[in-house]
Amino acid sequence: MSLFRLDASIRTEGSVSREIADEVERAYLAAQPGAEVTRRDLGTAPLPADLxxxxxxxxxxxxxxxTPEQRAAVSRIAELADEVLDADAVVIGSPLYNFGIGAHLKSWIDALITDPRFAPGTSPLAGRPVVLVVSRGGGYGPGTPREGWDHGSGWIARILRDVWGGDVTVVETELTLADVVPAMxxxxxxxxxxxERARAEARAAGERAAAVTPAV
Ligand SMILES: Cc1cc2nc3c(=O)[nH]c(=O)nc-3n(C[C@H](O)[C@H](O)[C@H](O)COP(=O)(O)O)c2cc1C
Incomplete structure (x- = not known):
C-alpha cells in the first residue's frame, strides 16, 4: 500500500503545510504500518518551466x-503521472502565494493534465482519498478584508475533486504569519x-485515507 506525498512550500524550515502534511502521513502510516511513501518535493525541486x-x-x-525534446517531455510526464496512479492515497501541501496557487504546483498540475490519463473527463483518482493541506499567511474568513482573495485553494480542490475525481478532504490553516509579523x-x-484544529483534522484525514485503503 502506498501514499503519494507532494509538497510545494518553497521553504523547508518552518513550513506549516509540511508540518500539517506530516500529521496526515504519520496517521496514515500508523494505520498502515507497512505502507510505502513516495515523495515529490516541488518546493526544492520544481519541474522545468518548459516541460x-x-x-x-x-x-x-x-x-x-x-522532436526528441517533445518525446522526452511526454515520457517524463508519464512517469510523474505513474507515481500518482501507483498510490492508494495522496496528500498535497499547497501554500497560498500571491493570492493564488504556487507556480510550481500549478506547473505540476498543468503537466499532468497533458497525460491522456489525467485529461478532463478521465477521473484518474476516482475512489482514491486525497488530502489537500492549505496554508495561508493571512486570514480569509467571512467578513475579513481578504474574504474571497484566496484564488488558489478552490481551484486546486476543484481539479482534484471535479476533474480528477478524487475523494478530497481539505485541511486548511491560516494566519501562519502571525508568529513573525509584529502587526499580527x-x-x-x-x-x-x-x-491545532488543522493538526487534528489532518490526523483524522490520514486515518480515513488509510481506512479506505485495503490492509497490507
Ligand atoms: C512569496 C510569498 C507570497 C505569499 N503570498 C501570500 C498571500 O498572497 N496571502 C497570504 O495569506 N499569505 C501569503 N504568503 C504567506 C504564506 O501563505 C504562508 O507563509 C504559508 O504558511 C506558506 O506555507 P508554508 O508555511 O508551508 O511555507 C506568501 C508567502 C510568500 C513566501
Missing part, C-alpha cells in the same frame, strides 16, 4: 513527427487555535 509547454506542443503533432501579534492565539 509543460513542450508536452502541449507534442500534442499538436503526430507521434512520429515529435494580536492574532497569535487565534492562529494557534487554527493550527
Amino acid at each position: 509543460w509547454t513542450t508536452a502541449v506542443a507534442a500534442g499538436y503533432v503526430s507521434e512520429s513527427d515529435r 501579534s494580536e492574532l497569535r492565539p487565534l492562529a494557534a487555535e487554527k493550527r
